[in-house]
Amino acid sequence: MRSMRLEAPRRALVEVRTPDPEPGPGEVLLEVAACGVCRTDLHVADGDLPPVRSPVIPGHEIVGRVLRTGPGARRFRPGDRVGVPWLGWTCGACEACRSGRENLCDRARFTGWHVDGGYADRAVADERYAFPLPAAYGDAEAAPLLCAGLIGYRSWAPVRGAARLGLYGFGAAAHIVAQMARHAGQEVFAFVRPGDREARAFALDLGAAWAGGSDEAPPRPLDAAILFAPVGALVPAALRQVAKGGTVVCAGIHMSDIPTFPYALLWGERTVRSVANLTRRDGDDFLALAPRVPVRTEVVTYPLSRANEALADLRLGRLRGAAVLVP
Ligand SMILES: [Zn+2]
Ligand SMILES: [Zn+2]
Numbered sequence: 001m002r003s004m005r006l007e008a009p010r011r012a013l014v015e016v017r018t019p020d021p022e023p024g025p026g027e028v029l030l031e032v033a034a035c036g037v038c039r040t041d042l043h044v045a046d047g048d049l050p051p052v053r054s055p056v057i058p059g060h061e062i063v064g065r066v067l068r069t070g071p072g073a074r075r076f077r078p079g080d081r082v083g084v085p086w087l088g089w090t091c092g093a094c095e096a097c098r099s100g101r102e103n104l105c106d107r108a109r110f111t112g113w114h115v116d117g118g119y120a121d122r123a124v125a126d127e128r129y130a131f132p133l134p135a136a137y138g139d140a141e142a143a144p145l146l147c148a149g150l151i152g153y154r155s156w157a158p159v160r161g162a163a164r165l166g167l168y169g170f171g172a173a174a175h176i177v178a179q180m181a182r183h184a185g186q187e188v189f190a191f192v193r194p195g196d197r198e199a200r201a202f203a204l205d206l207g208a209a210w211a212g213g214s215d216e217a218p219p220r221p222l223d224a225a226i227l228f229a230p231v232g233a234l235v236p237a238a239l240r241q242v243a244k245g246g247t248v249v250c251a252g253i254h255m256s257d258i259p260t261f262p263y264a265l266l267w268g269e270r271t272v273r274s275v276a277n278l279t280r281r282d283g284d285d286f287l288a289l290a291p292r293v294p295v296r297t298e299v300v301t302y303p304l305s306r307a308n309e310a311l312a313d314l315r316l317g318r319l320r321g322a323a324v325l326v327p
Contacts (some may be wrong), residue, residue: 002327003120004307009047011117012222021116021124023070028127031081034301035118036061036143036321038172039230040086043254045311046307052114059325060086061109061146062118062254075127081286082130085146086280088115089126103154103277109251111276119307121237121327131283134291144297144322145290146300148172152228153180153286154277155268159224160184162246162293168190168214168224168238169229171314172197172322173251175206176295177226182207188260189218190233191225195316202298202320226251232291233270236261244268251275299324 001020001118004013023029031058043049043059050198062084066076076082089109090097096104097216111117111125123162133142159165161175165181167174169193178188194213203211210218214234236259238248245268266272289295298321302310310323 001114001120001122001303003057004044004304005055005057005119005327009045013045013058013311014090015305020122021067022175023124025071026071026073026126026128027124028066028073028076028082028130029070030062030084030123030125031066032062032064032118032121032123032142033081033139034063035055035059035298036147036172036254036323037307037314037325039114039314040253041112041149042311042315047185048254049113050084051114055067056113057118057120059117059119060084060149061143062123063133063142063146068124068126070268073127075192076130079131082125083133083142083146084111084125084130085150085278085283086110086112086124087129087280089129100105100279100281102283103279108277119304119325127139129280131287134287136291136294137297139185140299140301140324141297143324144172144176144299145295148322149176149290149297150278150286151251151275152177152284153289154282155249156180159226159247159249160186162223163187164189164220165302166218166238167226168225168227168234170203170211171228171317171319172216172234173228175202175228175298175321177270178203178206178208179293179295180289185291191216196317199317200318214294218325222246224249227318228252230255232256232258236265239270239272242270243261247271247273249273249275257279293318297322
């Protein structure tokens with residue numbers, strides 16, 4: 001197999017050829033058709049998330065076809081198209097797992113961090129955590145559903161009843177959430193990097209009622225905001241724009257420090273919360289909803305060998321939509 005592998009944090013990925021992995025009990029071996037590039041991959045590459053496996057193949061938005069099944073794996077058959085998300089395995093026994101919150105399992109293993117991911121032409125996954133994918137999506141178009149879509153969905157679920165929803169950072173996740181929000185009748189306000197006219201135009205194309213810089217005030221106060229940009233200073237900035245009783249959701253796995261802010265910004269029963277990982281239930285719910293909206297994903301494809309370029313473009317905000325690697 002061929003992969004783009006991270007040998008150590010803060011180094012460029014290198015292309016390597018290794019023997020195909022063997023699917024273990026309950027696992028499937030996939031021929032990778034596409035793999036999305038997510039901001040979390042940058043956090044793995046930069047060492048913001050401490051290395052747990054080194055070297056490691058990043059990538060947790062895998063679309064692939066089953067080549068072979070391991071012992072006891074019966075859920076899929078060779079040729080089936082499946083999606084592999086960030087949540088790769090959970091213990092099934094802890095309190096979180098037993099109460100429908102497997103996203104909070106302390107022993108969870110994540111794709112592209114604890115186990116090798118999809119920046120490759122082959123990948124192995126535990127079949128219980130993979131999803132059948134809606135047929136309406138091509139391989140590259142389906143890839144961003146698996147994290148931008150899934151984590152976007154989980155961040156949006158607690159604030160789907162808010163009439164006016166702010167989205168900070170208009171990348172892969174926000175472009176999917178904006179479509180679900182519009183479908184649910186919410187008014188969307190997009191906050192982009194000050195001066196980023198392309199991102200503003202992109203948000204307006206997707207039905208945002210208003211788009212402006214993250215340092216600007218929307219025309220009306222928000223009922224809720226979701227932060228996709230990993231910038232701690234946006235927490236008080238968003239609180240400032242949220243009405244009494246409103247919620248600010250932090251969707252990223254890593255964020256720079258949040259500066260101190262006056263209590264008055266939180267007063268009035270405002271809530272700040274994070275959202276962590278996903279459950280398989282989120283995946284089933286979101287993948288059923290996406291084709292009904294219908295969510296359309298805008299993707300920029302790169303050959304697998306140009307993974308470093310895709311990561312650099314993501315880092316610099318040079319993308320409209322989601323980057324996807326194609327082997
Ligand atoms: Zn991700
Ligand atoms: Zn557990």
